Amino acid sequence: MRLTKERAEANRQRIVAEAGQLFRERGFDGISVAELMQAAGFTHGGFYNHFASKADLMADVTRDVLAKATANLLRLTDPNEGRKEDLFAVYVDMYLAPAARDNPGRACPISTLSQDVLRQEGEVKRAFAQGLEAYLEAFAKALPDVTEDRASRRARAIAAFAALIGGLAMARAVASENEAFSQEILDCVGAAVKSPSCRNDAGGR
Amino acid sequence: MRLTKERAEANRQRIVAEAGQLFRERGFDGISVAELMQAAGFTHGGFYNHFASKADLMADVTRDVLAKATANLLRLTDPNEGRKEDLFAVYVDMYLAPAARDNPGRACPISTLSQDVLRQEGEVKRAFAQGLEAYLEAFAKALPDVTEDRASRRARAIAAFAALIGGLAMARAVASENEAFSQEILDCVGAAVKSPSCRNDAGGR
DNA sequence: TGTACATCAGTGAACGCGCGTTCACTGATGTAC
């Protein structure tokens, strides 16, 4: 039952999309090839018609999911769409929303995959490092303007984003045990990242 | 070959200590009971004389390793030992040092275990949530003083610590692919967390 | 354009392997008398 090229390629993308969500939810090692293929609507044997190995899929997914996160960030903070300050605040609020905390499969892949990537090698790490570079560049562009040079804007971006992924990680880790504590973390980090003082020169030289 | 109670307890603690390091390096799922016991100098069968299950050990290790991190933080930032500002800066520098990045087994357990804990339940999550609460309380105490109320000091602590674990996670993820980028992340986050403006009112109301 | 054949996406059984856990066994330690 050979399929048309178009159909086969669509099926491949379906596997990548499903894996993009499931890898974020359960980690690279938390979901098997068989479960993954079943979630995409196939039996497991056909996996190797599309990918050389599970690690090959991980690299593809990492590329795909980070590129989409960057595109999403650029779209939501396009300076033609409103005041930079407002757009940035809305992005941060969305990033740290309870919905994002409770649905890692649809939220920022950097907060989840940064740990999974540690124990991988080669192409997966490369895809992550390059994807993170691109994302941070977009994040620096999205920051509200202050009088500063390019280097210190980048430094601000890195420090602010570190707080976002660290805050999300902590909020997720304690959410089921202590919902109030989890919400407090989200609030504190959100306020700090949006506050003028953090935006101003935290991270500057 | 029954052992004395003291010897048996010492062996148990040895397993917990070894696991504390290995779980941080490879994650809860990244090391098997057999490897763990071998690293501690035993064969795997005896594991269940000390622990009801691997999850039982995870909970023990989480408690142990977070308590030690908190004790270590309190010791290094004891206000009798110097100016709070200096002690805090030294702690941050140590936290983000390349040595800490490259040896997660001996570095902060919160940055590594916050992800592993997500996919666990019950006692492991409880141990982490309680350990994190205690650690953040100590972290708030360690922050240099500014004129502020207790709530905003806690908010500062949470936001600053979020940046530390997020920065460490990113720096680790890209270290092998882009050493300069990794170092840049550590530098930017360190500067931001130590800077007066971040210490001042980022995260305040 | 029609036809014959090679290609290949998908199926589902099977592979070797490592996992967490259990088990029978050993023999020094702890304890009841």
Next chain:
DNA sequence: TGTACATCAGTGAACGCGCGTTCACTGATGTAC
């Protein structure tokens, strides 16, 4: 204090299970003529 017996930390083989990967097979699609 001495003795007989129960206890239990450690050993290493074995368990069932799920993993990533391979394989023979099917049959519609793609292609060479």
